[in-house]
Every structure is written in structure tokens, then in C-alpha cells.
Amino acid sequence: MNINLSGRKAIVTGSTAGIGRATAEGLARAGASVVINGRGNARVNEAVRQMQQAFPGNNISGIAADLASPEGSEALIAQVPDADILVNNAGTAYIRDYNGIEDIAKIPDEDWLGLFQLNVMSGVRLSRHYLPRMAGRGWGRVVFVSSESAVNIPKEMIDYGVSKTAQLAVSRGLAEAVAGTGVTVNAVLPGPTRSEILGNFMAKQAEANGTTREEAEQDFLKAMRSTTLIQRFATTDEVANMIVYVCSEQASATSGAALRVDGGVVRFLA
Template sequence: MNIDLSGRTAIVTGSTAGIGRATAEGLARTGASVVVNGRTRTRVDEAVRQMRVAYPGSVISGVVADLSTADGAKAFVAEVPDADILVNNVGTAFLREYQGIRDIAAIPDDDWLGLFQLNVMSGVRLSRHYLPRMVDKGWGRVVFVSSESGVNTPKEMLDYGMTKTAQLAVSRGLAEAVAGTGVTVNAVLPGPTRSEILGEFMARQAEANGMTVEEAEQGFLQALRPTSLIRRFATTDEVANMIVYACSAQASATSGAALRVDGGVVRFVA
């Protein structure tokens, strides 16, 4: 399959590292002009610099904005008023350093609200701006990067799981709202992935317990995701491959879907 997105402008939020960075690079390889986003000038500038070196034929730009706030979203769309592709990737599982399983009684209001603002409202705000413009043009792609935790509510990260379920509701609702317009809206559901946040946590766990990162990952899977069928963490590129496909012309008949890249963690066929 030859995916060609030449002439398209793609926004990938939260794309200085992890799944977002792999997605931005994947879209650059298809010929799309890519807008990288992060919260700090240093990280955005370095990501843009590296991508311009790696993909000299691509147009790469960067926007610094904290998309967990309405002001941040407003500033972002002021810099990039139009786009053909929007990947709502920005998000986190932890607003503070991960301390392991937390009882629901120990999760403060600020964590619930903070995760909702970043993981859900960032995508709502940007979709609200870009979707009507895509509809006017008769073509567009919106992808929400959710998680298997959106359908497999994790007891160890209940606040995070809630936001990922909300993303599924938003993506499906938006897909129905733009039915028949040439614009598609989908969600992608990664499972455990060697992203920046989880990767760093696994590295700390490995060092603290005198084991390799691979052994730490296996311990995580056995304790918290024993239903994994691939029995390893996915790479960010493996997840990005699905996202890039969902952004392509070839995915024109796929809309309103929850596309799983979870390694088989979720135990149902659908």
C-alpha cells in the first residue's frame, strides 16, 4: 500500500516524543506537511530540527501551546488556522510521577479534572475548530489516540481510563455528526507501548530491581495486562502505522471506528 498525503497539512498534538513523534514522522514520510506540537519551545524546536534533517523533502513546522487550556487551543489555531488532518494525540496517564496503583479514594479532584482537560478537552477544542473547515472542503481526517484502557477500565489508573472512554464517545459522536461529508473521525486504541512516559517508568523499575527493561516490561504485563497476545510492549512505530493509515485516502470507508493496536489485551472480538 502506497500512502501519499502530498499537499495535505497534518497536525499531530503532543508530538515531540512517543506515539505522537512516531506519527508525525510517519506522516512526513507520506509527503504531508506536518505541524509538531509541545508545551516547551526547547522540545518543539529540537523535534522540528531533527525531523527536518531526517525528512529534508518535507515541510515541518512547530507550535508551542499547552492544549490543556482554552487559551492554549486558541493560540494554536491562531498559528495554524487550517488543516486537512488532525491527530489528537496529546495526553498523559499521570499528572505527577507514577507511584503505582492508587485507590480511587486517593485520587484528588485536581487529577480527575486535569487529565480530562488535557486528554479530552484538547481534542474537543481543536476538533471544534478544524472539523467544519474539513467539511467545507469535502475531505478531512480526525484521529483520537485513545487506549485499550478506554474499554478495559484499569483499576490502577481509573482517572486515566475515564478520559480514554470519553475520547471514544467524542470520536464516535463527531463521526456521526459529519456523516457523508468526506470527513472521517476515528479512534486508535494502543495497548502497553514503549512510549516516553511508560518507557521511562519501566527503566526506573528495571534499575531499582536489578533487571533489564525487557524483564520489567514482562513483569508489568504479567501483573496488569496478562491477556496480551503479543506478550511484549508495542513500539511507537507500530501504533503510528495504524494512525497514519487512518489518516490516508485508503481509509475512506473507515469512520466512527475504534481501531485497536493493543496487542490483543482486550478479550473480545469486535
């Protein structure tokens, strides 16, 4: 399959590292011009520099904006008022130990609301700006990077799971809203992935336990995601491959879907 996105402009939020960075590289490799986003200028500028070196024929630019706030979203929109592809990848998680219901009771409102602002509302704010413009042109792609935690709620990260479930509802609702316009909206659900956040957590666990990162990952899977079928963490490129595909012309019949790249963690057939 030859995916050609030449002439398309893509915005990938939260793309200085991890799944977002791999997605930005995959879209650039397919010929798209790409807008990198992160919260700080230093990381954004470095990511742009590296990608310009890797893809000298592409238009690669960057915008530092904290999308957890309306002002951050407005700043991004002001600098890039139009796009063909929007990948709502910006997000975070608070990884915690779980020792019982008392730990859940300790999760403060700030954590719940902070995750909702970044993981959910950043995508809502950008989508409501770019979607009508895509629909007016008769072509566009919006992708929400959710998680298997959206359907397999982790007891140690209920607030995170709720935010990821909300992304599925937003994605499906927006897909319904643009039905028949040539615009598709989908969600991608990664499982345990060697991304920056989880990768750093695994590295700390390995150091604390005197093991390798690979051993720490296996311990995590056995304890927390024992239903995995691939029995390893996915790579960011493996997740990005799915995202790039649903951004392509070839995926024109896929909309309103929740597409799993979870390594088989979630045990249901649909």
C-alpha cells in the same frame, strides 16, 4: 499499499516524542506537511530540527502550546488556522501503585480534572475548529489517540481510563456529525507501548528492582496485562502505522471506529 499524503497539512498534538513523534514522522514520510506540537519551545524546536533533517523535502513546523488550557488551543489555532489532518495525541497518565480501594479514594479532583482537560478537551477544542473547515472542503481526517484502557479500565488509573473512554464517545459523536461529508473521525487504541511516559516508568522500575527494562516490561505484562497476545510492548512505530493509515485516502470507508493496536490485550471479538 502506497500511502500518499502530498499536499495535505497535518497537525499532530503532543508530537515531540513517543507515539505522537512516530506519527508525525510517518505522515511526513507519506508526503504530508506536518505541524509538531509540545508544551515547551526547546523540545518543539529540537523535534522540528530533527524532522527537517530527516525529511528535507517536507514543510515541517512547530508550535509550543499547552493544550490543557483553552488559551493553549487558541494559540495553536491562531498560528495554524487550517489543516487537512488532525491527530489528537496530546495526553498523559498518572501511573500509580495499587494497594486497594484506599488508593482510589486518594485520587484528588485535580488529577481527574487535569486529565480530562488535556486528554479530552484538547481534542474537543481543536476538532470543533478544524472539523467544519474539513467538511466544507469535502475531505479531512481526525484521529483521537485513545487507549485499550478506555475499554479495559485499569484499577490503578481509573481517572486515566475514564478520560480515554470519553475520547471514544467524542470520536464516535463527531463521526456521526460529519457523516457524508468526506471527513472521517476515528479513534486508535494502543496497548502497552514503549512510549516516553510508560518507557520512563519501566526504566525506573528496572533500576529499582535491579533488572533490565525488558524484564520490567515482562513483569508489568504478567501482573497488569496478562491477556496480551504478542507478549511484549508495542513500538511507537507500530501504533503510528495504524494512525497514518486511517489518515490516508485508502481509509475513506473507515469512520466512527475504535481501532485497536493493543497486542490483543482486550478480550472481545468486535
